[in-house]
Amino acid sequence: MSSMQFHLSALASAISLAFSVSQANAQTAATVEPESPVKTLEEVTVSADWLGAPTPEAAKKHPGARTVVTSQELTESGARTVEDALRTVPGVRVLDESGTGILPNIGVRGLNPLRSEQVLVLVDGMPITLAPYGQTGLSLFPLTLNTVETIDVARGGVAVHYGPNNVGGVINFVTKRIPRKTAITAKETLSVADNGRVLTDTYLRAGGFVSDRLGLQAQANVIDGNAERDHSATTVNNLMLDADWFVTDNADIKAGLQYYKTENEMPGALTPQSYEQDRDQSTRPLDRFDGDTLRGHLVYNQYFDNGAELSWSNFAHRSNRQFFFGNASNADTPSTLEMSSPRGFWVYGSEPRFTFDIDGAIKQKIAIGARYMREEVDYVVDSRNVATNAYAVTRDWRFENDAVAAYVSDTFSLLDDKLKITPGIRHEKVDLTYRNNLTGAETSNPTRDWLPGVDIGYQVNDALFLFANFHKSLRPVQFTQITFGGDLAAERAKNYEAGIRLSPTRNVDAGLTAFRFDFDNKIEFVSATAGFRNLGEARHQGIEAELAWRPKQVRGLEFKTAYTYVDTEQLSGQFEGNELPLAPHHQVNLQTNYRSGAWNWNVNGLYQSAAFSDGANTVAENASGSVGKIPSYSVWNAQVTRDFSWNSTKMKAGLAINNLFDRDYYFRGVDFSQGRMPAPGRAALVTLQMDM
Template sequence: MRRSLQWVMYVAIKSIVVSCLLLFISGLVQAQQQDQSVTTFKELTIKSDWLGYPTPETVKSHPGARTVITNKELTESGARTVEDALRNVPGVRVFDESGTGILPNIGIRGLSPLRSEQALILVDGIPVTLAPYGQTGLSLFPLTMNAIESIDVARGGVAVHYGPNNVGGVINFVTKRIPAKKTMTIRETLSLSPSTERMLADSYIRVGGFVNDKLGLQLQGNFINGDSIRAHSDTQVTNIMADVNWYPANNIDIKGSLQYYKTKNNLPGALTPESYKQDRHQSTRPLDRFTGDTLRGSLIYNQYFDNGAEFSWTNFAHRSNRQFFFGDALNADDTSTLERSSPREFLVYGSEPRLSFYINKGIKQKISIGARYMREEVDYIVDARDLLTNEFSVARDWRFGNHAFAAYISDTFFLFDDKLKITPGVRREQVYLDFRNNQTGSKESNPTKDWLPGVDIGYQITDAIFLFGNFHESLRPVQFTQITFGGAQAAERADNFEVGLRLTPLQNIGVNLAAFRIDFDNKLEFVSQDVGFRNLGKSRHQGIETEFTWQPKQIDGLDLRTGYTYIDTEQRSGQFKGNELPLAAHHQLNFWANYSRADWNWNLNGLYQSKSFSDGANTLIENEEGSIGRIPSFWVWNAQITRNFRWDKRKIKAGLAINNMFNHNYFFRGVDFSRGRMPAPGRTLLFTAQLDF
């Protein structure tokens, strides 16, 4: 049965790959046969998707807190990594585990950022997580920022349409669309550390366009090589993406994508407080490294009807491998003899049809219906090798599987000339996890079945005032490793409440306010190796998010923004009842200033993060290892100057940026096996040049 399922998934992935390649070949043939002129093309967007295509305009009417980072903003701020890109989003916190951007850890609204396991991360609306139901941690992050056009961060009102694991919201990375005209882009970014003279090269090339009014092709390649500011940080990344858009009819849109991502990296790891004070750029973990690769494909069919109905069918699959190698920190003889590793292999397939249509009799309504099936298979091994004796042992050899079924429906009521929109909805999740220990033959299973209701309300009172509110129930299924201890664990569930407003008192001033509360129930906590995981935890997250924008009329081209987030968390059961949750800073302050004049652009952005605890016990005093203790507050400032000009009718963009311009020393605590202080990158110079043909 296992081999037959693997064969079916392999055929699914292979079919997507072959389809994409055939479309590419046919397009290239047509490009040679047809005239070089290009028909003006209007991009169709999927409106049956609840969020729709992310633009500043769609944000204005979304019934929840939401931020869209445009391509212009990504370019102006010199965002090379996910941490750079999300730094100015209220309520979002990012830790860069590697120092080179390949392993970001993302948290939303005080939820744990470690491995991004409590945030739903999408790429073009498709889950990027290795096992979206059974292992939500992102221990492989197959994404490079050069391929991204915009980022959509929806922090409220999404659970019905996007479950599971969306307690804090959804972050959707939208890749670059195929350009209407044939275009070629070459971009090079060099990141240089003045203090250590280490350099990282980020090379990007893109070729694409519509060969006629029916077929568009695009190929992107991103290659990262070099070192971060720290020792033992050699990084190699290859990210190749191919896209096809085919319009066989005026109302039909077929999109295919194929991605191959591979990374091989040394990991500098965490430091003890003593080592950190000696030299925060050193590494005391010479055996730590990471490898990973993934082959991903998707095929999406969209059809639009004259009566306003829309149908889409999304299919996706991936086969992924990732492996951490790690050893003990250096001993007195500067040697480590035991190397452990944790190889994982993932095979995932998903299919999701969606239909939306209008009812115009009586009260105008828009009904959206969708369903999803997902199959996950994971091989989970932990082994060790003694480098002196070459003795090899396997501590764990586990096999996990999952069948997940979901269905949802929502109904939007349009009242008062479409100014008031009320959208009740419900989602049904059925998840069947199973586990087999290949060493002992023991088996466990864990089913999750639940109804997840929600309601979203948006009211455009005047052109200048938009009010919103929403309530959703969401869940995070029991994870694969949590069922290995047996017992009847229940999925983590949460009630999400949110209210807010968007205010534009003047054309050049904008104010966004949101208040939220998350009541977490059945939170799974690790007790001990003897007891395992148990549903001990309840927690409460609440806070406010504010954003203020201003474009002074007296200074044309100046854009000022600031945001403040306050988060209050509490553990409401278990051993540490009454304490704050780990890694949930109370205060976050963002600042952004951008000035454009003629072909020049100046950008300054900053982030303040207040103190936070690193453990549930709220330990203040740091231990000798550096694995627990309060994490200090920090300020970090980035600046970039960009110049646009032309050479021989070609567009050229050049940029000079300074990240962490004041070289502030700050850190967070290590992840998984690497315990201690994890230094954040110091002052870094970025030189960027982009050429468009």
């Protein structure tokens, strides 16, 4: 606990300093014209970004399937991890690799969730992937949920405006904004497992406008303790600093700086025999994970009198992550080597975007943008002999990438703005290079492609909205895939989506979406000697149905349900005709929320049908548990929340039970840890929040 107290003391000092500055300038801030900076900030959110404001109201007008998880839902649904937070989103599946929430694996509409490789994950519109082009896997997830205000999930094609690796759409985690008035938040969450192990989650925040044009904010989140399983000690320190500077009435600068560090023991996967003996045990004492990242972004926005906007985003990060693991694939077999895979990343990106309107017989909004990104990765694998302590480096690779993109879209507004059609096109130019520092071998892989798209949204009347879209997307050849040499083509997919949203009364909202992904050139691993080849075509198709009902007879009561059906098929290659791995056919999301005065009651549940763990569609489980059909499961969370005041300070207390019925369920292991990966069991969450 001494380490945690040290970090908390340092972080609290930083927040105290920000609060002191805010207090000293409170009188100046009070004289501000209330609309000037706030209105400018709002226009940045609505106009400059293709998705628009991250609100449920804006999502209803989006020409595609989109769900916004609000701050209130995050607070009142027992959500401590990304898995909890996304559990109510149709078509989204999250697998928790660590048991503590630090390494979520996210899949959308039957896409493989492992390492979240096939969905574009953003924080405040900036990619958090370690190498967004060359290594799309999120093997470091530098985010803590307490810093998040809303989660914006746009499923389907958005390739024109957001670039590659978005077959599964975009998930944008929007962090807490700087408040107009000085505010402090302190929050403590205790997660207590059935076996008594405790994980603490401490959050502090202070921010506000220190003058009429400058806003500052500091956030600190420290997670420390153990999950229910053995060998699961976890420490996370997340510090975020934000600034909003309204340079003039028509220009502003937004800046952010984050330092994130995590050190974790990894309990790892279990064989079926070990799982049945005790699913809370760990048989992989050498497995652990460390990571840290320093990230920054700077966005300049300029607004012109004719309604045009210029936005110039810049972002960079320097990151390190390292897995330690034994060399035995069978979790019950002692390892003779302690392996390690340190990775170093340096990434920089710059993206200017200009939007302007053309008023005429047909209203148009044109967006023109470009992006440059530089990626550098040091990729090492080493080992230490457990008996002799002898050390060896088995891989020492260097990867570099220069990516340049340009795009344009034009939104036509017809029929009194009821019908909006947005055609667009994007060009991607990606140059990956590889050098083996041990052998001197070098190779490269270029990608050039045009990504067209079109979005159509039609507001038939107040109750009915129709939409359809088509996008071509790609996932570039990955760094590790070019180490074998040979000419590989990027994975490409065509995304189709069509749907309807209906609100027949003020108390009912419904939606139905049909989708299809057609993959071409899927890259598959052949063998250790042959490497990777473009072998596969594949298809994903299905429907999503959503319904929300707020009965008039009971004020404050709301029921939400969603059903997702996914059908997948491998259309070529060795396993032609089989289903794709980790793609369950059926998913059901359920949520009931009742708000009465200061009290809120929430129950939410998820059902996932069975899925295959491999392309061969193996049904029988092998001895290690690395392959075999994954059983279906359901899991429920429940939370009661109460708002109250204490000495004129706003307080919020919550009690939640996650995995209410203590269901045992699992998925198959990730990377080096193969076998049954137990999902988190039942845990009680006690939360107390103070807002000043």
